[in-house]
Amino acid sequence: QQQVKQSPQSLIVQKGGIPIINCAYENTAFDYFPWYQQFPGKGPALLIAIRPDVSEKKEGRFTISFNKSAKQFSLHIMDSQPGDSATYFCAASKHNTDKLIFGTGTRLQVFP
Amino acid sequence: EAGVAQSPRYKIIEKRQSVAFWCNPISGHATLYWYQQILGQGPKLLIQFQNNGVVDDSQLPKDRFSAERLKGVDSTLKIQPAKLEDSAVYLCASSLFLLASGDQETQYFGPGTRLLVL
Known part of the structure; x- marks a missing residue:
């Protein structure tokens, strides 16, 4: 019940495309859902977050x-x-609580 | 504003040796976290401090891992003795304070220490 399942594992799109990354959870007690972006050699950085009172x-x-x-x-990136x-x-x-349960990550590559 | 600082950035040790990592959080941030990020996985919380007290250490392997946050500022994470499966990136994060209003505070991550145990 503590897991957050993330897919796909990797994603390749062309510039201007709209990559979509999906996550699913089981624990209905979760009520804060952030997305973090991580570049190689850097720590994760908060990108955007949502609460379940909005869609x-x-x-x-x-x-x-x-x-x-x-x-x-899910996370959508417009005009990637x-x-x-x-x-x-x-x-x-x-x-x-601010104990974050992370998904397994999606490696996104956007080609020119 | 300076970010979360960590050192060293890289460390290579042999199994059964000991190692220590250091973290300096963003100035004024009362809450400090240590995460373990194994290659291909998301970060996993090891321990959380509020000032110099432990809030959550339920996933810290206490037989080999220890952490302290003296004076409620800097923190060190130690592994003794290290095992091969401890090879990972150890991330430190900080946030302003815990649950000021029931809302989650943004966690700011440092660049991490990459540990390789041979």
Whole structure:
């Protein structure tokens, strides 16, 4: 129940494409769902986060879609750029705790 | 604003040796976390401090791992003795404070220490 399952493991798109990364969870106590971006040799950095009271959140070219009934959430990157090439992690945590449970990561490559 | 600092960046040791990692969080951040990131996996929380007290160490292998945060600022994570399966990147993160309003605080990660145990 503590797991967050992430797919795909890797993703290759051309510049301008819209990569989509999916995550699923089991524990209904989770109520905070962030996405982290990690470049090689760097630590993860918060990209965008959502709570289950909304179904979608946009920040720039990044959008989270959230389906509470299906216990799934996804990251969409609009007009992807080579600079978006990185590993993306979804995560989840329970209310009143900031212990993050991370997915296994998706390595995204955006080719010019 | 300076980020989370970690040292060393890389460490190679032989199994059964000991090793220590150091972390300096962002100034003013009361909460500090140590994560283990094995190649191809997401980070896994090892221990969480609030100031100099431990909040959660449920996933810390206490027979070989130890951590301390003296004076509520810098922290060290030690492994003694190291095993081959400890090869990973050890990430330190910090956040302002725990649950000020029930909302999660953003965690800021350092660059990590890459450990290779031979």
